[in-house]
Amino acid sequence: MQETKPLGVQISHMLKDRGVDVIFGIPGVHNQEMYRGIEEAGIRHILARHEQGAGFMADGYARATGKPGVAYVITGPGLCNIMTAMGQAYSDSIPVLVLSSCLDETAARRGQLHQMLDQEAAARTVCDWSYQANSAKAAYDLVDRALVEFKTQRARSKHIQVPITLLESQASAAPRQSRILAKLIGMLNADISGLGAALTVASYPLFVIGGGAAASLEALRKVVRACGAACFETYAGRGVIAWDDPLNFGSALARPSSAQVMAQADCIVAIGTELAEVDLWRNHMGHECPLYRIDIDPECLADEHRADVAINARAEDAMARLLETLTPSSSLWQASDVAHQRDVWRAETEVERPGIIAIVEALRAVVPENAMIYSDMTQFAYVANEVWPMTRPKHWHHPSGFGTLGYALPAAIGGATARPSHPTMAIAGDYGFQYSVQELGAAVELGQALPIILWDNGKLKEIEDSMRSAQIAPNAVIAKNPDFMSLAKAYGANAVAPATFAELRQAVTEAFAADGPTVIYLTPEIRA
Incomplete structure (x- = not known):
């Protein structure tokens, strides 16, 4: 007779059998059964500080490896929190699989912990598909469907939810992995x-x-x-x-x-x-x-x-x-x-966002060619995306499609987790950095040598410029920033504020060799 275990345990074993080595997430009373089997299955778990961070970490991991990034989250707010990351992965064609718990009954009961009107449908608005598994077989089939589709179709985020009672119930192990791992997409109407x-x-x-x-x-x-x-x-x-x-x-x-x-x-x-x-x-x-x-x-x-x-x-x-x-x-x-045309466009970039090109080039001078870079929605990254010479593909990741703030830091943590022996760097603006600054704690725990370029121009400068071009008097574009250096140190991270390009180059070189993350604080006042 085949041994049974709680379905939450079996799902972790199944993922390990399918090649999943790392899971990002946050445990809670509703999804704790999913955590029962993680260590037993031999899977590494990365504890995020916010589910959105877990989703971005899974995204960054997937971009760095080409393998699916997997996240475990709880019912209701846990899923809502990760939906921004799911939307980013969907728009940028990244294979991210989110597994969540869900309530057993919602139609006939109200006032339950973490209750939503329709959790499955909510997730469906930001990913390729979202389904509820109402049996162990359905859970296994959906996981395999997701993994096969990641290999054979355009990669997009997907969501599977499993009722709490089902996660707790005994189930036989998932069937062994199919040998049909991928199919080649043929030429349709192709001459x-x-x-x-x-x-x-x-x-x-x-x-x-x-x-x-x-x-x-x-x-x-x-x-x-x-x-x-x-x-x-x-x-x-x-x-x-x-x-x-x-x-x-x-x-x-x-x-x-x-x-x-x-x-x-x-x-x-x-x-x-x-x-x-x-x-x-x-x-x-x-x-x-x-x-x-x-x-x-x-x-x-x-x-x-x-x-x-x-x-x-x-x-x-x-x-x-x-x-x-x-x-x-x-x-x-x-x-x-x-x-000549490239020179013209470079000049246009300099006029639009003066002074940034020189700082970008000072930074690039000491960043290894094999570094993987994760950037946020910030003017520094907008300029770098146009002028930074990339010598290899898939080594600069920017949240182009969904365009979310707070992407760079947690995504870089996921990337660094995937490539521990290779350099990784994050680039964020002062406003977007605060969307996910709490993930500094995760980077410190992991001991990641992660330079974090923090560009502080003291405002939402891109929005201010857009308002001016639309003849709108700029408003709501300036917010009081914290002391970023002290904030980084409070998390246990290194922090440095270079005043010159030479100091910037030294800071970045040291950050790549450090035993933890380093916030490198830059302002437009940095001098050549």
Whole structure:
């Protein structure tokens, strides 16, 4: 007879069997059964200070490893707190699985602890799907469905809730992991040879490269080189094409004049990108030529940009097959024109947010190339996203889609947990840092060598600038900040406030070698 254990225990064992090594979360009376089996299963648990932080940690872990980030939360407020992180993971295509407890009965009872009207439906508004498991088999099936979909479809956050009594009830172990771990997405309506022919005869071929193209790096670089194509990168796609490639326009899609470059193209290939509002900040790229879209997500292939040819495929599969059909061509793009345009955009960035470029470059001088960086919604990061040369893809993570504040610190903790022998850094603004400052406690507990660049311009400067441009008298953009140095030290973290670029470089170098997190406090008054 097969041994039974509480279902909460069996779920942890199942996750371990499926390759989950770390779980982020906070225990409570409603989900404690999920915690009964964590240590027994050999899973490491990272204790967050807030469920939103747990979700961002899972997100950061997933971005660093490519594996699903898993979080355990309680009924009601625990789930509500993590929903912001679920929304961010959904919009940025990150595999995050949230498992929560839920009440056994809500329709006929009121006034229960942590009660919501419809917890399952609430979670569904910010993730790919949210379901309640009403049996052990359903719980196992939903976990496997989530893990398989992470491998075979566009990764999005998912939520599974299990009633408290069911978590406590005895259940047999989950079935062993299926050998069917992934399926290749085939070419649907894809005439890859037609794309090869179009690129061969194009005089101004242009690629728009998103984060989904990272897995095709080697083949994509060969394709771009063979057809003499110029390219743009989304923020998520930086590093796929070499930063110093002479025909790389960089991550300047949001610059209005990038539409004029698009208008020059006679064949555009958008690969692994939604071409979302947060990529373009306009409704049309500006092109008049045929648009080829290559994406794993059929929804992207039928969006407002209306590709002339839609190719439903993984980027790496499409590029491998394209290489077989591509004939080298001679494009008319000029490296000098690309370099000039990049200089123009750099100058625009400096005018819009003066002085930040020089600080960014002083910082970059001492950050290792293999560092993984997590940034928040702050002007310092906005500038860095445009001018920081990325030498490898998937090493700068920014909450572009949902655009939440408070992302950088907990996400960096998750990333550092995933890569303990490699450098990780966080970049946050003074306002957003306070959304998740409590997670400093987790970083201190973990002993993570984590430089945290804290940019304090004393206000919500981006909002103030936006108000002024809209001819609104700025209001509600200045808040009293704490003494960040003392606050960091109160958590047990290191803290330093460099006054010069030389001191900044020294502080960052020491922070990467420290035995805990270091808050590096910067203001616009820092001197060269």
